[in-house]
Amino acid sequence: MTLRLDSLGQRYGEQVVLHGIDLTVPDGQLLCVVGPSGCGKSTLLRTVAGLQPAYEGSVSIDGTPVTGVPDQLAVVFQDYGRSLFPWLTVRDNVALPLRRRGLPRAERREQAERILERVGLEGAGRRHPWQLSGGMQQRVAIARALVCHPSLLLMDEPFGSLDAQTREDLEDLLLEVHRSDGATIVFVTHDIDESVYVADRVVVLSPGPASHPVLDLPVTLPAERDQITTRGLPEFVALRAEVGRAVRGSEPKAPAHPDPRP
């Protein structure tokens, strides 16, 4: 699915958060959005997801304006603890979108088990989310997002609260899913290394109100990525530095210290 933002603007009351954003994400691209805290990244995702109507401009998917939550869209948030239902088993959490689509129970269970196996959680279907580690819970949230084979996947800092090892494992899972399913993915992260490692393209937004991206960078690394080899490539290091400079350059400057001398 091709996602297009045209002169997109968003505000909360008097506060302008996004202004005049033009961005096209071609079908199958994994776009990372990076930018200083509060610049409007989550607002951008919520607007694309149809959860907030655009204040100005438009969002369209394959040429059709987004006016509500689009079919074929799935979202993964950072806060997996709140996005899973604790009273449902892992399998029923994952099968929930299938239930909404009216699939019979046996088929729901079978598809949920298949996707759980794919995210490395075979055998966990009968447990409850609170019996799992944070990394496993986020795998459940990813499984639930994938169960309907979305063409557009929005991820808002999905690995932000996980330990380094789990985070790397889930980055690799995301790359594998992207390679095999080919969905268009918009992935918000604070982590510059992570953005370069997973993305086909990185855009850096300016401090709010975010407008035209301050950097729009194709990631020209080989498609086959590996946590050790890829991160050691000179090209990776150069891309990371370029994104880092853009993020730092876009951060508001700290106020100058007053001269303490009398």
Ligand SMILES: Nc1ncnc2c1ncn2[C@@H]1O[C@H](COP(=O)(O)OP(=O)(O)OP(=O)(O)O)[C@@H](O)[C@H]1O
């Ligand atoms: N529901 C809301 N009501 C009012 N203001 C909001 C709301 N959601 C966000 N904001 C404000 O809009 C601005 C952008 O918030 P947003 O969460 O989109 O930024 P962000 O770039 O995702 O931040 P972070 O990186 O810290 O998650 C912030 O100033 C925030 O306080």
